[in-house]
Amino acid sequence: MTQDIISTLNEAHEETRKHACGFKSAVRQKLCKFRKDEDGSLIIFALYIFVIMLVVGGIAVDVMRSEYQRTKIQYTTDRALLAAASLKQTVPAQEVFDDYFAKSGMAGMAPVATVDASLNYRKVSAAYPEGQTPKIDTIFMSNAFRTLLHRENAGGVDQLMTSAAGTAEDGVEKIEISLVLDVSGSMRWSSKSGQAKIDDLKDAAKEFVDTLLLNQPEDDTYSISIVPYSTQVTAGETLLSHYNVSSEHNSSNCVDFTAASFDSTTVSPLIELQRTGHFAPTTYSDYRPPSDLRRACFADYRSNWPYAPRMILPLSGDNDALKDYIDGLNAAGWTSTEIGIKWGAALLDPSAQSVVTGLIEDSDVDAKFAGRPFNYTEDNILKVIVVMTDGANTNQYLLNDSVKDGMSPVWLETQTNGNNKYWVRNEDRSGDQYRRLFYYEDSDDRFRSIRWRASPESDATQLSWQELWAHAPMKFVSDELFYYAGLDSSWTSGSNGWPGFYSRVSGAAKDTRMSNICTAVKSNNTLIFTIGFEVSDSNATKLSACATSAGHFYRVEGVEISEAFASIAAQLNSLRLTH
Numbered sequence: 001m002t003q004d005i006i007s008t009l010n011e012a013h014e015e016t017r018k019h020a021c022g023f024k025s026a027v028r029q030k031l032c033k034f035r036k037d038e039d040g041s042l043i044i045f046a047l048y049i050f051v052i053m054l055v056v057g058g059i060a061v062d063v064m065r066s067e068y069q070r071t072k073i074q075y076t077t078d079r080a081l082l083a084a085a086s087l088k089q090t091v092p093a094q095e096v097f098d099d100y101f102a103k104s105g106m107a108g109m110a111p112v113a114t115v116d117a118s119l120n121y122r123k124v125s126a127a128y129p130e131g132q133t134p135k136i137d138t139i140f141m142s143n144a145f146r147t148l149l150h151r152e153n154a155g156g157v158d159q160l161m162t163s164a165a166g167t168a169e170d171g172v173e174k175i176e177i178s179l180v181l182d183v184s185g186s187m188r189w190s191s192k193s194g195q196a197k198i199d200d201l202k203d204a205a206k207e208f209v210d211t212l213l214l215n216q217p218e219d220d221t222y223s224i225s226i227v228p229y230s231t232q233v234t235a236g237e238t239l240l241s242h243y244n245v246s247s248e249h250n251s252s253n254c255v256d257f258t259a260a261s262f263d264s265t266t267v268s269p270l271i272e273l274q275r276t277g278h279f280a281p282t283t284y285s286d287y288r289p290p291s292d293l294r295r296a297c298f299a300d301y302r303s304n305w306p307y308a309p310r311m312i313l314p315l316s317g318d319n320d321a322l323k324d325y326i327d328g329l330n331a332a333g334w335t336s337t338e339i340g341i342k343w344g345a346a347l348l349d350p351s352a353q354s355v356v357t358g359l360i361e362d363s364d365v366d367a368k369f370a371g372r373p374f375n376y377t378e379d380n381i382l383k384v385i386v387v388m389t390d391g392a393n394t395n396q397y398l399l400n401d402s403v404k405d406g407m408s409p410v411w412l413e414t415q416t417n418g419n420n421k422y423w424v425r426n427e428d429r430s431g432d433q434y435r436r437l438f439y440y441e442d443s444d445d446r447f448r449s450i451r452w453r454a455s456p457e458s459d460a461t462q463l464s465w466q467e468l469w470a471h472a473p474m475k476f477v478s479d480e481l482f483y484y485a486g487l488d489s490s491w492t493s494g495s496n497g498w499p500g501f502y503s504r505v506s507g508a509a510k511d512t513r514m515s516n517i518c519t520a521v522k523s524n525n526t527l528i529f530t531i532g533f534e535v536s537d538s539n540a541t542k543l544s545a546c547a548t549s550a551g552h553f554y555r556v557e558g559v560e561i562s563e564a565f566a567s568i569a570a571q572l573n574s575l576r577l578t579h
Helices: 001-022 027-038 043-084 094-105 145-147 197-213 259-263 292-297 319-326 337-346 350-361 465-471 473-483 505-522 535-548 558-575
Strands: 113-117 121-127 135-137 159-161 166-171 175-180 220-230 311-314 381-389 396-399 407-414 421-423 434-440 463-464 503-504 527-533 553-556
Touching: 027 465, 043 094, 043 135, 043 159, 043 166, 094 113, 145 311, 175 197, 175 292, 175 337, 197 220, 197 319, 197 527, 197 558, 220 319, 220 337, 259 337, 311 319, 311 350, 337 381, 337 505, 381 535, 381 558, 407 465, 421 473, 434 473, 463 465, 463 553, 505 535, 527 535, 527 558, 535 553, 553 558
Parallel strands: 175 220, 175 381, 381 527, 527 553
Antiparallel strands: 113 121, 121 166, 135 159, 220 311, 396 503, 407 421, 407 463, 421 434
């Protein structure tokens, strides 16, 4: 019934509208047109949107104002904490805070300072008592503004709190440092200072040592390990004697780490480490040359190579000894920053405590460093790695397992007239299987015999693989000995080189390993400072990512390297905010 009435009324209204609009009166026509016009219908909707935007934007303004004040209060609190906690501070802590806040334009807003101190220890904390936290008046979130919008009793917020707190300590902390220093071949090049990069490094590193050790609070405040690196890191016979290292030979003082090893800072003294092969993978000229690998790993390979200082110097607090060691550094070889960081981290890892104990027992480390490296959770202990490099990671070559152990197919007889006589066995050949070859060691005109023999001469000695790699580089073995004996192509040079001897870790793979070890170090609350010495943009990015933060990375040129080391030393000498 009701629906029928409504329908009848609607029909009547429509008829009336048609009649009215159909009337010829000009006034009636204009009124009718105005009634049907829909222009401007979105204005009211837009006004609602504007009000909403105004409210949201207003909230953002209030939050921004409060955050600005909170940051300013926290910054002033931190500065006052560092000043008040100094052992040299004679002014009462609260007066220090009041003065800092007054000079920052925030008089009367200083937190309450509390002091815990002893003869050689001072700790200052700052916090606001309940109900005294600084506040800032809101504008757009306030009840007054909501009243202006006719939103009475809408639950406005008239004030926002801007609290701050902190703690600082000044005391005799124990600080463990690993200096990881690039001594690759490019460090021989001149820097923008005009002298060799290695000399710039030496000046900077010695100043760093002086800054820390000449004014340290206690004789054992700092322990400094130096890890020079190039193609490899020479751990040294003394240090490696306290680790479990494979025994294929005793020529090498380096170890090879697997990719997975870089996920951890630990180098366990119990798990066997793979000793680096004593081989020269990529030398082409003289058949018994000083290769990058040999120079990196073997301190006394030849008497005129002063590489002993390139062995790791573990845990020292002797200022003169450290500086003498730095003066003895020399530059040669490729670049393996990730291996340097790995060893630097290992010397800070608690897993090395038994190693340090053994070094102390052998009088190779001072007894005052007993108990180090401290546990990561121990209070008032700071662990720091400083990494310096002037270039990107390059290739690394690893000796394959098949040619590490056992006897090689080469016999040698050294002649008194300077010639070497070789017999190389080819087991797949029918008939005589030993190819006799002559070589003049010091001549480019090498004579090769084409003769085959049933056996070597009686005074010839079969070489083990280790003896063969100590005697000659891979290219000579491949292109001279094995090639002329007709051995399988997997052992001889060609489009793929001689893959039967070694494998290669590329620079890109080494970058990944470096990233992984840096992540592992930072997860142990160890600070990493990195110094890029005249490096490319690409390498600067990698070093910045390795550092604890972007602020812990220094990109320097020439004598600026000294400024970088000085800045780091100053930070290690300064107070440490603990909260």
